Amino acid sequence: MNDQKRTEICDTVESVKDNAMKFNEQINHYLKLTNTTQKELADTAGLSTSTISRYCSGKKEPSYSSTEMKQIAAAFAGIASARNIDLGSYEEILSALQSSSQDMLRVDYEVFLSNLKYLMDYLNVRSSELARGIHVDSSNISKILSGTSHPGNINHFISSVAVYLAHRFSSTNDRLSLASLLGTSPDELTLPPAVQDRIARFLGSHPRVEADDPLPHFLTVLDQFDLNDYLKKVHFDDIKLPPAVPHLTNRKEYTGLQRMMDSELDFISTTIMSRSMEDSIQYSDMPLEEMAADPEFIKKYMIGMAMMLKKGLHFHIIHDVNRPLPEMMIGLESWIPLYMTGQISPYYFPSSQNSVFCHLLKVSGSAALEGTAISGNQKDGKYILYRSREDIEHCRTRARQMLDKAQILMDIYRSDRRDLYHQQLESIYRAPKIRLICSSLPLMFLSRDLLNDVLNDSDLPQEVFSVIMTYYDRFRPLLISMLEQSRIQLILPETTDDETGLPLSLSDLFLEESVVLDQRRSAAAVNELEELAQKYPSFETAYDPDPVFRNTNITIIENKYVVVSKEKSPAIHFVIHHRKMVRAFQDYNPYHMNHQSTGSE
Numbered sequence: 001m002n003d004q005k006r007t008e009i010c011d012t013v014e015s016v017k018d019n020a021m022k023f024n025e026q027i028n029h030y031l032k033l034t035n036t037t038q039k040e041l042a043d044t045a046g047l048s049t050s051t052i053s054r055y056c057s058g059k060k061e062p063s064y065s066s067t068e069m070k071q072i073a074a075a076f077a078g079i080a081s082a083r084n085i086d087l088g089s090y091e092e093i094l095s096a097l098q099s100s101s102q103d104m105l106r107v108d109y110e111v112f113l114s115n116l117k118y119l120m121d122y123l124n125v126r127s128s129e130l131a132r133g134i135h136v137d138s139s140n141i142s143k144i145l146s147g148t149s150h151p152g153n154i155n156h157f158i159s160s161v162a163v164y165l166a167h168r169f170s171s172t173n174d175r176l177s178l179a180s181l182l183g184t185s186p187d188e189l190t191l192p193p194a195v196q197d198r199i200a201r202f203l204g205s206h207p208r209v210e211a212d213d214p215l216p217h218f219l220t221v222l223d224q225f226d227l228n229d230y231l232k233k234v235h236f237d238d239i240k241l242p243p244a245v246p247h248l249t250n251r252k253e254y255t256g257l258q259r260m261m262d263s264e265l266d267f268i269s270t271t272i273m274s275r276s277m278e279d280s281i282q283y284s285d286m287p288l289e290e291m292a293a294d295p296e297f298i299k300k301y302m303i304g305m306a307m308m309l310k311k312g313l314h315f316h317i318i319h320d321v322n323r324p325l326p327e328m329m330i331g332l333e334s335w336i337p338l339y340m341t342g343q344i345s346p347y348y349f350p351s352s353q354n355s356v357f358c359h360l361l362k363v364s365g366s367a368a369l370e371g372t373a374i375s376g377n378q379k380d381g382k383y384i385l386y387r388s389r390e391d392i393e394h395c396r397t398r399a400r401q402m403l404d405k406a407q408i409l410m411d412i413y414r415s416d417r418r419d420l421y422h423q424q425l426e427s428i429y430r431a432p433k434i435r436l437i438c439s440s441l442p443l444m445f446l447s448r449d450l451l452n453d454v455l456n457d458s459d460l461p462q463e464v465f466s467v468i469m470t471y472y473d474r475f476r477p478l479l480i481s482m483l484e485q486s487r488i489q490l491i492l493p494e495t496t497d498d499e500t501g502l503p504l505s506l507s508d509l510f511l512e513e514s515v516v517l518d519q520r521r522s523a524a525a526v527n528e529l530e531e532l533a534q535k536y537p538s539f540e541t542a543y544d545p546d547p548v549f550r551n552t553n554i555t556i557i558e559n560k561y562v563v564v565s566k567e568k569s570p571a572i573h574f575v576i577h578h579r580k581m582v583r584a585f586q587d588y589n590p591y592h593m594n595h596q597s598t599g600s601e
Helices: 003-018 023-034 038-045 049-057 067-082 090-099 109-123 127-133 138-146 154-168 172-182 192-205 215-224 227-233 257-273 295-311 325-333 389-405 415-428 448-456 462-485 519-535 579-586
Strands: 251-255 280-284 315-319 344-348 357-363 368-374 377-386 410-413 433-437 487-493 539-544 552-557 561-566 572-576
Touching: 023 049, 023 067, 023 090, 038 049, 038 067, 067 090, 090 154, 090 192, 109 138, 109 154, 109 172, 109 192, 127 138, 127 154, 154 192, 172 192, 215 325, 215 552, 215 561, 251 257, 257 295, 257 368, 257 377, 280 389, 315 389, 344 410, 357 377, 357 389, 368 389, 377 389, 410 415, 415 462, 448 462, 448 519, 519 539, 552 579, 561 579, 572 579
Parallel strands: 280 315, 315 344, 433 487, 487 539
Antiparallel strands: 251 377, 280 357, 357 368, 368 377, 410 572, 433 552, 552 561, 561 572
């Protein structure tokens, strides 16, 4: 957001804050400032003189979002403009009138506070940002959110928040997100006053909203995903790559939505048919709703992506993740099958991009596709496919410049990157605070004697046994050092006498063999964990009787990153860096803690 826009919002918010009048006082104040009679106001607003008279006397007032309220605000704006009087914009006048309305005083404060927190979380607005946006001290916002303080005037506070958010979230994608949240259509939110009105209503009188955490569904899909089953379902082994085509047009232009979809497929086809194995760099912030509504296009697009992966290409994808967390997680969920291949490196831009223009830039070793459109008018955009070496190199230079400005969304480790992952683990085991939510027991928590006992009773080949012990000898000392210096919480599935014991996690070694401790060894492992907790006060264990996941371990390094480790199908690790996702994981605990914990609380 630029300085001019921020100043405009602050000025508008200030005008709302400073207002402390009742509705009849506010309307009479405007009549006096503009030297207007009640009849003149009635005629300009298209209302009866008797109605305006009752408003001015305080016997009646329009409801907060009524047509009459907007007609009066528009009338004052028009009269002030005609008489060259600085009364503020229509939006400012409407804000002042609405915030003085008694209709807004009937607010259930607990519902308001719950909805405010939900709205801030949905839009990813921090308390410090909200404080700056409505021009108040950040400590006041923190106290309001914690429930230790109330706004001095709830009407003014709600209006101020609504003004700020309506201006900040004004792009086409923002309107789509807000429309879904506020229960209306995007067409109803074309102007900031309409958005402001809906947000204020949401905060002031909407039923309490229960937060719908998007992480459980994302993690469940990840936990249950089987790459082998997926490849069979899409007949991956049957996909035949077309032969290379040596002579193609060097440049092709596309205009309109249908042609834009054609350009995407032409880019994929050209890339597949070429001999080049150069990495592909891709970015797009084009709205996907219209393309997603065409199932035939989606089918062809996904087949094309599968063919590029089968060819062996590596992708550097810059995702458009500057959107509410639920939408971001839904978008990333569709990439899970591609992430599992290990051929995707995902990135993101740390700040929102221009909300007026939409852009697309994709480049491979044999083609480049670029496009631009005005937000909300994608059908009038233009897309150009380049095939000449000079044009491709020019686009690749720009694509690399984009990557330089992007940040890593997550590092993805499969078995071919095991050494790199182990280097990452060494830094993890030096973190000051860690929470591990596990469906299987990390093997370094076992003593060497117990681990030997478990492995000797397994069917693992001797070479696998040796690999495991080499790993253990490397990381067990790091764990002990961390127990001495860091705060660690380990959450495991609870075992009972009539159930199978604890599974042993081998995913750090990218081994998909199953090793499960029997009841005797599971009990011994629990005893060893209790002994560690007694020896190291900063170590805490807890056991969940009804674990949500069976194939996933989650390691949360506070305020830094999250490691999501999939045990099988395939064994793979996602080291997530995106701050919004890290915060979401820190607030999320899928395990129903039964308070049977040891160690410090």
